[in-house]
Amino acid sequence: MSDNTLSYVRADMLGAEPPPISNKSVAGWLQTNLLATPKDVVLTIIALAVLAFTLPGIINWLFIQASWVGSDRSVCATIAQGGIQPDGWKGACWAFVQDRFQQFIFGRYPIDERWRVILVGLMLIVLLVPLLIPKLPHKTINAVLLFVVFPIVAFVLLRGGDFVGLxxxxxxxxxxxxxxxxxxxxxxxxxxxxxxxxxxxxxxNMPIVKMFCVIFIEVIRGVPLVMVLFMANVMLPLFLPVGWTIDNFLRAVVGVALFASAYMAEVIRGGLQAIPKGQAEGADSLGLSYWQKTRLIILPQAIKVVIPGIVNTFIGLFKDTSLVSIIGMFDLLNIIRLNFADTTWITPMTPLTGLVFAGFVFWIFCFGMSRYSAFMERHLDTGHKR
Amino acid sequence: MTDSTVTAPPPKRETKSLIYDPKARSIFFQVLTLVGVVVAVMWIAHNVSSNLARTNTASGYGFLNGRSGFDVGQSLIAYSSDSTYGRAILVGLLNTLLIAVTGIITATIVGFIIGIGRLSKNWLIAKLCMVYVEIFRNIPPLLVIFFWYSGVLAVLPQPRDAIQGPLSTFLSNRGLTFPYPIWGDGASVIPIAFVIAVIGAIGFAVWQKKRQMATGKQLPTGWISAAIIIGLPLLAFLAVGAPLTFDYPVEGRFNLSGGGTIRPEFVALYLALSLYTAAFIAEIIRAGIKGVGKGQTEAAAALGLQPNKTTQLVVVPQAFRIIIPPLTSQYLNLTKNSSLGVAIGFPELFSTGSTSLNQTGQAVEMISIMLAIYLTISILTSLFMNWFNAKMALVER
Incomplete structure (x- = not known):
């Protein structure tokens, strides 16, 4: 056997393969993400058609055609409607939002006293932001200030009265x-x-306590919030002794708080159920009392598990506050709607503009909360997630 | 047994304070709670009765037979202002159920499409679906209702300038007017045929399943069932001589006459609740499908199942188990949110109920009726869904 007779053995190396097309270029990205199969091509075309059909109209309405400045309805109405815009004009009436912005924030709060609202708002920000940043210290003091001291101060400031000279x-x-x-x-x-x-x-495991809690939670969760608010509005005055009155605002607050508590209870119960029995037994064996066990062992773990659910409940609560308009209160949504009938700004475009603005405000708050919850979830994830 | 005589005598019971006995404490707390609740209820009951006595409000449910005196915009059953309060509440209940059923069907379909879309490998589709979900999840449902009602539907033209759609439908700010079907003689066999067809389709599915278990052969059950359910009523329709005519809407000088009309309140509420709930359902569907382990799909592929069969036989049945409980609560939410119809004057249960309350002043009675109806709806839905959930649940050893 002499050398080199095995002609099928390759003597030289192959050249390097090109990288996968998906990693290479824009075309590659398009290939894998938009045009992978014939079905994908069809879907992409449909999606582009949807975008082409809706997006220009939306952008046009929101920005290009929109009327930005003005002091009355004429800037947002066509000539036929008694305005200055050409016939067939369709655009957002941002001038309306700008003109009524103060009212959207403060309602009918007296103009000279609005600094009080702003001050309360600032206090809220100053107390809330440090509480939300995990790295900052003194959480207990901060929480006490925010949830005990702040509400009292805020109430006194907002309501005023002779005893504080406001x-x-x-x-x-x-x-x-x-x-x-x-x-x-x-x-x-x-x-x-x-x-x-x-x-x-x-x-x-006390049957009577359990029964009352179950009845409360299930009744509240079984009826719409509108119904709870309505009950608070109609029934609370009946529940109180003859001659007592109860503020309309307080009725709404009671309704909202009762409703949110029932939902919160169910979320937290989910967390309590997720904690293994061994934790409670371990705490018992260390001789902790019921409240020590609950406060130090069970709740910290349970609440961590259900942070997304808790924040979802908060988001739901924030959105649900809009329903107080049904019992005649003027929250953001209702005060915007109130302006639809205002002769200064009555145009066909006013309602849509106002609602889009309200939607944007609600969206910012809710989306912010959900992002923050996602951040906290990552921050608190210590790897024990089961 | 002899050991017990050797051990130390049991500790004296008397020295132990009752405070340290968990059983005694538990009983004490429960008695305390019970007494507290009973006292509070009695106090409230006393206040209610004295408040009612002060305003001379008669109690009892007799007012339900009184003349209501108010009109409703839309009713599934005959109703006029001469009808009773009881009937007004029934009209409201039927409208609530109408919104709930139509809304749930639409929301499920839209939610399913959006949820699948978010999982699509197609980047554009996935992003579009994400935008949809993020928009609708983060704004209040009431705002969506107003958006359709005062933002979109109210700016539609007057009836005399109505937009004419296909099949003689007209869209105006009075709602959607469409040719109203009038059924002639013999039409009653069609629903009967439909019921027979449904029973037949179920029977066929059972038989097919047995045959598959015995022989391993499959038939396209879905297509055949669909053919039976659509085909039989259609055959019946043709057999009795197609007894169907339409009352076409006619454009008059100022208004449209004839035809049936779907009111804008219904359209706004229906669209808003469907689209709003669909965003939540989409997320539930997505979570359910993602919750099925990757190993399941891979195992199915290793067994040689095709992608379609993998989805149909492996992924969907397992995803269903994750999806059903949260889906139930979304259905309930939609039903409860139908009460927002009161904001735009759609006569659903809460709307007719609160109008009756305002007219009669029978607060306690009306609220108890509305509470009972809403609680019944949610309990019935929960019971059904729990049964369905138990049927679908994983059977373990």
Missing amino acids: QRVDTPLWGGMMVTLILSFVGIAVSFPFGILLALGRRS
Whole structure:
């Protein structure tokens, strides 16, 4: 056997293969993500058609045709409707939003007293932001300030009265974004502790306590919020002794808080159920009392598991505050709607503009909350997730 | 047994304070709760009765037989302002159920499409579906309702300038007017044929399943069932001589006459609730499908199942188990959200109920009726879904 007779053995190396097309270029990306199969091509064409059909109209309406400045309806109405725009004009009436912006925020709160609302808003930001950033210290003090001291100060400032030397502003004058935020804040601050208590009650082994908690939670969850608000509005005055009255705003607050508590309870119960029994037994064996066990061992773990659910409940609560318009309160959505009938701004484009603006505000808040919840979930994920 | 005589005598019971006995404490707390609740209820009941006595409100449900005196925009059953309050509430209940059923069907279909779309490998489709979900999940349903009602439907033209659609339909700010079908003699056999067809299709599916178990051969059950369910009523329709005529809407000088009309309130509420709930259903569907382990798909591929069969036989049945419980609560949410119709004057249960309450002043009675109806709806839905869930649940050893 002499050398080199095995002619099928390759002597030289093959050249390098080209990289997969998907990693190479824009064309490659298009190939894999938009045009992979004939079905994908069809879907892409449909999607592009949908975009081509809707997007130019939306952008046109929102920005290009939109009327940005003006002080009355003429800038947003066509000539036939008594305005300055050409016939067939369709565009957003941002001038309306700009003109009524203050009202959207403060409602009918007296103009000279609005600094009080702004001050409360600033206090809220100053107290809330540090609480939301995990790295910052003194969380307990911060939380006490936010959930105990702040509500009292805010109430005194907003309502005023002779004893603090401020003009008294009663709740019927409150309105707009301010009401939406107050209702959400109170709803969140009340529903969280109440939800925990209800959830613990529902899982308690005392049958009577458990029964009351189950009845409360299931009745509230079985009816619409509108119904709960309506009940609070109609029934609360009947429940109180003859001669007592209860503020309309307070009725709405009670309704929202009760409703949110029932939902919160169910979310937290989910978390409690996810904690292995061994944790509670371990705490028992260390001689911890029921409240020590709950506070130090069970709740911290349970709440961590259900943070997404809790934030979802908060988002739902924030959105649901818009329903107070049905019992005649002027939150952000309702105060915007109130302006649709205002002769200064009545045009065919006003309602849509106002609603798009309201939608944008709600969207920013809710989307922000959901992003924050996603961040917290990652931050708290210590790898024990089962 | 002899050991027990050796051990130390049991500790004296008397020295142990009752405070440290968990059983005693539990009883104590429960008695305390019970007494607290009973006292609160009695206090409230006393206040309610004295408040009612002060305003001279008669109690009892007799008012339900009184003349309501108000009109409703849309009713599935005959109703006029001369009808009773009881009938007004029934009209509201039927409208609520109408919105719930149509909304649930549409929301499920749209939600399913969007949810699948978000999982698509096609980047553009996935992103479009994501935008849809993120928009609708983050705005209040009431706003969506107003968007359709005052933003879109209210700016439609007057009836005399109505937009004419295909098949003699007209779209105007009074709603959608369409040719109203009038059934002639013998039309009653069609629903009977439909019921027979459904029973037949179920029977066929059962038989097919047995045959597959015995012989391993499959028939296209879905197509054949669909053919039976559509075909039999159609045959019946033709057999009795097609007894169907239409009442076409006619454009008058100022208004449209004839035909049937779907009111804009219904359209706005239906569209808003369907599209809003669809965003949540899409997320549930997506989570359900993603929740099925990758190993399942791979195992199916290893067994030689084709992608379609993998989805149909392996992924979907397992995803269903994850999907059903949250889907139930979305259905309930949609039903409860139908009460938002009151904001645009759609006569659903809450709307007719609260109007009756305002007219009669019978707060306690009306609220108890509405509460009972809403709770019944949610309990019935939960029971059905729990049964369905138990049927679908994984049977383990």
